[in-house]
Amino acid sequence: MLAVAIRPGGGVVLDALAPGHAEAAASFEALFREVAPRVRRYVARTVGDDAADDVVSETFTTAWRRWAELPEDHGMRRAWIYRTAHYECAHALRSRSRRQHTAERAAARRELGDDPTDRVVGDDRVARVLAALPDTDRDALELVVWHALTPAEAAYALGCSPTAMRARLSRARRRLAAVLGEGDLREVGS
């Protein structure tokens, strides 16, 4: 079964649409099942539970609509999802006041009681350090520690340079170590 795909700027190409569609659907579903729960958590931390549904929905709907344009590399595909989610969060937050933003972020953190992140950072000292981090540093830490992105992928997701990503991670680590020391922190997660 053939279809014609017309892409201005890219010419006209032919493709077997039905097999391609099935393959795309399978790949998308696999990616969705892998990352959606963590993406939802990341989004909820940023915009709050109430707004998370819309942001997550828009993120994955955009990914599906633009599936042909996503990177082939699996890690970069995940990073593309986070990058889009990050951008959708920023868009959602721009329409709110800073006070609302702050309150909702705080509320979101309280509401996510079964978050594995919270189990890891159950120590109040760690929680305070993380809460005191700038949003940029916190986002960087979160993506590489709890979302298993590489620093390069996290840099792509957050729209910063890899060098800036390394600086953010280094800064976050130093703050954590300064407050608790590496030995204490290791016990938190054990």
Place this chain on the structure above:
Amino acid sequence: MSTDDDLRADNEARRLRTLLGAPEHAPREPLSTADEALLARILATPVAVPAEPARRPWAARGPARIAVAAAVVLGLVVAGISWQSRGTGAQAGPPPVLEFSAGTVDDALADTLPSARDTLTAISGAAAAQPATGGSGVQRIQSYAWYLNFDAARQDAELATTFTDLRISPDGSVVSREVRAPALDLHGDVIDPDRYPLGGAASVDRLPAGTMDADYAAQLPRDPVALRDAFLATDPQCRASTDDEERCLYYAITDLYGRAVVPADLSATVWAMLADEPAARTLGTTRDRVGRTGEAVVMHGPDATDALRLLVIDPATGQLLSWELVGTGLPGTVFDEPTVTSFQAITSAQWVPER
């Protein structure tokens, strides 16, 4: 970033994971009910299946970004025609072929039309005479288009009327809003008032900084030969044959006007470049789909699916008003007559203030 920097960043990440007792690989978690429902809802909609032989990186730098940006402008428009319907004599409802003052599409297919050199040279001159105007802020391009969507798996064809409002900010971030009318069948009747084409009744894509090159038009060469080289550098396949060169030049032009406010001096260069292409033939004047008078230039390609590639150009300003494609068939079938498979009329291209 150097390899050393990579290693240092990876080391920071590893130390942080160790500090916080986080696993190296995050365990898979089950989907919530809400996410299961979201997944089902998304998969119930069609998708733009990759059709190119080789993917291009999403955020590729340089020439490859052109193709990426083209996809951002219009997405992957899946268009086609149910050849079964046409083969059985159904009266399809695609847009009728435009009327031209100096020829017909049959003349174009027969390669009997005169060269467009003089026409394009005149248009280039008119564009060059336009006052030089710069722009700043957000580039906003609005268009009206009509596509044919064909789902091969379901043998389901629909006509999609699409309005697009594209905004490209100086940092390369993009907001693309599309509004679509309910889908029509091949007879031009509404299939179902609640059925909308691919993408739904409305969609908004917001893409982050760096997605597109906002300076693309500003940085293109103002020398026709150099511009031709720049257009052909977008894809190695463009140099494979004369047909490929013509195809790439046509789509590079439609891409340019579909995603940028094109300054007059660049328009002058574009048409001067195309004037030297033997494949560019003139059809005389025409009125495009939104009633504007322009000069029609056509390029006859070897493929049935876009056998005729049309451009309608404002002779006074050199701005591209519309493009459209006329096909003569699909693999395995031949249309009864040349058929318009898609068009886009660029209704506005202007700089607007940043919000």
